[in-house]
């Protein structure tokens with residue numbers, strides 16, 4: 147994973163939008179798509195290149211749920227907590243994953259740095275509720291058991307890739 | 310190719326139409342979010358490779374020379390019945406296969422593609438009578454206008470859209486209609502905004518048209534923030550050109566030459582489809598400068614949301630497009646006067662725009678023939694929750710909930726009883742059994758304290774705790790409150806605290822009055838629609854399901870939340886038959902002769918607890934049932 151942010155690449159993304167201020171959100175989305183989060187240096191560089199205050203960049207980055215100022219795991223798991231999934235019992239899936247990944251309190255990323263667990267309000271797969279995504283791939287009709295199975299598959303894949 | 314002229318466009322459309330009519334067998338694999346999640350793309354890939362391995366030519370685009378008479382393999386838009394996916398349709402035979410897996414593909418190729426057999430086990434419920442999509446009960450009661458071609462055509466192929474009459478309304482508006490006449494047609498059609506408010510679209514357009522300004526904008530609201538609704542997603546993925554065409558017509562009508570589509574971040578596939586559609590339209594010359602030599606220019610941009618529900622609100626949405634925090638502002642000025650970059654702006658919902666080409670093509674009177682007097686046309690709903698058939702449903706305005714939930718939806722799952730339906734998401738209300746026969750339209754629902762909203766319909770069965778439902782929605786809105794105004798920022802927080810207390814059986818009856826008082830203050834004083842409607846779920850559940858709140862605050866025991874119901878038993882070895890319990894029981898649930906052990910009839914018992922306090926021998930106990 148790209149855990150260190152290549153500021154040159156970031157600069158290129160910003161230039162790609164012609165350093166237009168109204169593109170701030172799109173710029174941050176593209177950077178985050180690449181690195182999964184926005185570091186302090188990234189925000190500073192954006193402010194400098196768009197010629198706006200760092201406070202402004204920070205205020206936008208913190209307003210929108212999707213921006214993260216912290217590094218994330220390789221696999222970002224989002225359990226849907228939209229209405230349809232909620233009434234078809236998505237909370238037990240979240241709880242099971244939370245336990246299984248050994249997460250506590252504020253800690254959202256597993257110790258091995260592989261998984262980050264989040265919730266999302268509706269993926270538009272409501273008729274296949276409960277749903278979840280792993281890095282934008284939608285998995286439908288989940289249960290706590292099938293969610294844990296999925297984690298194990300991904301873990302094995304990682305172990306295989308490294309071993 | 311040089312610049313597209315009107316004559317070229319007309320012949321292009323005729324050519325596309327002829328190609329589509331001439332084409333041989335088409336295999337349409339559903340490529341909506343739902344079916345993709347169930348594995349439809351694996352089916353698509355397998356079919357393609359396997360058919361080609363048989364030495365057959367497969368074409369994946371209408372214009373594809375190779376397969377003019379051969380096989381067409383298409384990625385279709387959402388059929389709306391995602392639950393039975395992955396779906397594979399075979400045309401022109403009109404077969405719909407359900408739950409198709411990769412393992413089924415060889416059989417499909419052998420039987421249904423190479424010869425004319427039908428595989429019964431892959432039909433809906435395995436029944437031959439459901440071979441055609443429209444014979445399935447889920448589709449029977451529907452009236453599809455906006456979603457008509459979704460599922461029947463390739464969503465990524467502009468020629469398919471053209472072949473089905475696409476962009477003809479645009480051409481008509483561009484060359485044969487004056488802007489004022491277009492606005493009038495939309496006013497006359499009675500088209501009302503599908504994003505929730507139901508504001509007449511034509512009046513909005515007319516205001517923008519009258520405004521004098523160097524620049525004007527057309528903005529499409531594809532934020533679809535209601536968690537549990539996905540109609541707009543279905544249209545964006547399944548028929549993206551209909552939205553572009555609607556926006557183009559709005560551009561001509563109002564004198565705008567720039568458009569923005571704002572799509573929710575959680576819909577990557579919709580963004581992809583829209584981008585493809587925009588690129589194709591641009592390539593053909595249907596978007597850009599001086600379109601077909603008419604002098605009308607239109608440029609379209611796409612913006613992705615970043616996960617803020619409030620950005621669905623008009624002024625927050627335009628702020629977000631400008632690259633700012635998406636916070637609503639005080640109105641007036643209205644969006645039609647000062648919208649995006651403080652310029653006159655038409656802001657409409659996805660479904661609203663998707664209705665426009667049909668209206669322009671067929672006229673206002675035609676549109677008015679469907680729906681009700683004050684709410685003409687159809688509405689798409691996302692039917693979800695504890696209902697047998699979940700999916701996207703399009704029905705004429707004025708259809709009853711009973712028809713949607715029981716006829717189309719097939720009733721409640723697992724044979725349970727219907728309790729409530731939440732309509733309009735976090736800004737809407739919960740309705741009950743007594744409302745099942747109310748015709749759904751913008752005005753009838755307002756009277757009941759709910760809204761059609763975006764069209765989310767979440768059905769809840771008898772096991773659902775309505776207090777918990779109210780808490781769920783309040784947690785959502787509280788989290789999404791942008792924090793700009795105090796009533797919403799602080800008020801929703803306090804409401805949530807109280808609701809959480811009640812759910813934990815720690816609330817009091819006073820809390821219920823406090824909730825009502827807070828709700829009315831927030832509703833009256835909040836800055837934007839988010840706060841103004843945030844309390845609807847609480848108010849409507851308090852109104853229709855007050856006894857469930859009372860179970861939490863009075864009995865400190867909710868039969869739904871606190872697991873199994875308590876059951877009261879009389880220990881036959883301890884009971885001396887004194888009769889005290891029998892005398893105190895308000896339900897006359899206890900029977901027995903004097904001086905011999907008494908019994909309790911659990912059917913009658915309401916677990917009020919009066920008896921166990923009255924027993925001098927400690928013979929009565931409450932146990933967890935089951």
Ligand SMILES: Cc1cc2nc3c(=O)[nH]c(=O)nc-3n(C[C@H](O)[C@H](O)[C@H](O)COP(=O)(O)O)c2cc1C
Pocket residue numbers: 501502503504505506507508510530531532533534535618619620621622623624656657658659661763837838839
């Ligand atoms: C908090 C809030 C969220 C909203 N979310 C949406 C939405 O997701 N989609 C939408 O089309 N309209 C939404 N609206 C309504 C819009 O403000 C606006 O009325 C609508 O997009 C106008 O289009 P229409 O007239 O075609 O419905 C929302 C309003 C509020 C107050």
Ligand code: FES
Pocket residue numbers: 226227228229230231232267268269270271272273275276277536537538
């Ligand atoms: S509520 Fe979970 S996908 Fe819509």
